[in-house]
Amino acid sequence: QVQLVESGGGLVQAGGSLRLSCATSGLTLTNAVIAWFRQFPGKDREFVAAIDRSGRTTTYDDSVKGRFTISRDNTRNTVTLYLEMSNLKPDDTAVYYCAVSKHPWITMTSQDYIYWGQGTQVTVSL
Numbered sequence: 001q002v003q004l005v006e007s008g009g010g011l012v013q014a015g016g017s018l019r020l021s022c023a024t025s026g027l028t029l030t031n032a033v034i035a036w037f038r039q040f041p042g043k044d045r046e047f048v049a050a051i052d053r054s055g056r057t058t059t060y061d062d063s064v065k066g067r068f069t070i071s072r073d074n075t076r077n078t079v080t081l082y083l084e085m086s087n088l089k090p091d092d093t094a095v096y097y098c099a100v101s102k103h104p105w106i107t108m109t110s111q112d113y114i115y116w117g118q119g120t121q122v123t124v125s126l
Contacts, residue, residue, distance in 0.1 A: 002026040002115045004098050009120030016088050016124070022081035022098030022117055029079040033101035036070060036083045037110060038094035039119070045097065047108035049083065059106045063091075088124045095119040 008020040020036070035050035049060045049070040058070050069084040081098050099113035 002029075002100065004100070004115055004117035006096060006098055006117045006120040009096060009122045011123045011125060012088055013125055014089055017084070017086040018088065018122060020083040020085065020096055020098075020120060020122075022083075024079045024081070024098075024100075027115075028077055029100060030074045030077060031104070032079070033103060033106050034072060034079065034081045035099050035101065035106075035108075035113060036081070037097045037099055037113075038092075038122075039097065040094045045110045047110070048096070050101070050106045050108070051081070052106055053104070057106065059108065061108070085122070088122075090124045090126055093122060093124050095121050 003025045005023045031053045036048040037045040038048050039045045047061050051058045051070045051072050055072050067087045071082045073080045097119045098117045100115040102114045
C-alpha cells in the first residue's frame with residue numbers, strides 16, 4: 001500500500017519561507033512523476049509543481065514560478081519529495097498535497113494522479 005505523508009506546513013508571515021516534505025513508502029516510486037497540488041477552501045485541488053523521475057525536468061504553475069522549487073531525493077530506492085517555498089503571499093494559504101502520477105510524463109491535471117497524501121496546511125499571514 002502506497003503511503004504519502006506530507007510535513008513542514010505551518011504559519012508564516014508574508015515574505016517568509018517554508019519547506020514542505022513528502023515521505024513515501026509502500027511502493028518503489030523512483031520512476032514515478034510526483035507533484036504538489038494545493039487546495040483553497042471551497043475549491044478543487046490546483047496544480048503547483050511536478051518533477052519527473054530523474055529530477056531534471058520540472059513544471060510549475062505560473063503563480064509560483066520563481067518562488068517555489070520542487071525537488072526529490074531518490075536515494076536508497078525510497079523517494080522524498082520537497083517543495084521549497086519562498087516569498088510567500090497570503091494567497092498561498094492552502095492545504096498542500098503531494099501526489100503520484102499514473103503517467104511517466106508530467107501533467108497538471110489532478111485526475112492523472114492516483115496516490116495522494118493527507119495534506120499539510122500552509123497559512124501565510126500579513
